[in-house]
Amino acid sequence: MASLSLFQLVALVAFLFTLVDAHGYINSPASRSYMCKQGTAKNCGEIQYEPQSLEALKGLPFARGSDGKLCSAGLSQFxxxxxQGPGVWPTTKASNVHSFSWTFTAMHATTDFKxxxxxxxxxxxxxxxxxxxDFDAEPFLVVPMGGKPPAASMTHDLSKSLPSRSGYHVVYAVWTVDNTVNAFYQCIDLDFGGGNSKADAAASSSAPNTSNATSASTNNTGASSSSVSSPAAAASSPSANTGSSGASAANPKSHAVKGNAAGCRMKRKRAPSASILAARGDYRRHRLQTQRERQA
Incomplete structure (x- = not known):
């Protein structure tokens, strides 16, 4: 085999150096790698010394299997x-994210960013x-490069806001190198505010069921309204309402029982209706009038 000239050797070494050193990471919003470099995240291991080195075979997150190891790109040293889990990684407020900024330690021909x-x-x-x-099948942002290398730093502006989410979510960024079999990967932790829907649903299912109590309260309110034939009738019987409140205050234990629908129904059966109270009032007035006529 013919020996290589000095010029060819230099060119080959430069090319290989470019392949080896063609690295980068997302610094804004801070990726997990960058947070480890900055010391914002703890217990990071080797990635804190080389946040630009998350390079592995192309295809993540879907085309090749690395389930459970996406953020490390399947690299055991990282x-x-x-x-994963709430509070494991510092988060950035999603409302403050309007772009993604990369820092490259070396530039390389690029297919795209997703x-x-x-x-x-x-x-x-x-x-x-x-x-x-865990991820949407389609990327929410694609930046085609057509084989061109990026600059030393590059910012990808969002043409529209981030997808609508609630609570804690993760963005998975992929930098696909054009003329090698590799790509670079970055995980970014965001807080959209509010609770996560699936986590909230699980919490709700483990909480006591209050729907029956709410239904009973609604039914009781409706029943109380129906016992008063009209606003005028209700106004004519304030003593009945006052008496009911006084009884509840006098006996707090019975007041707790009255929160139950059956207890309320029993109480209403014992209490005279507004029409009966009105009839009693008419009777008293008639009797007083008769007595005055007799005395006259």
């Missing part, structure tokens, strides 16, 4: 990046590492 986000139904309370099924 396994700490796959830790950004994926966890599904709205994703359970943010899980401690399992991220899997392909």
């Amino acid at each position: 396994a700490q990046l796959d830790r 950004y994926y986000i966890t599904k709205s139904s994703w359970d943010s309370s899980t401690s399992k590492g991220l899997s392909a099924s």
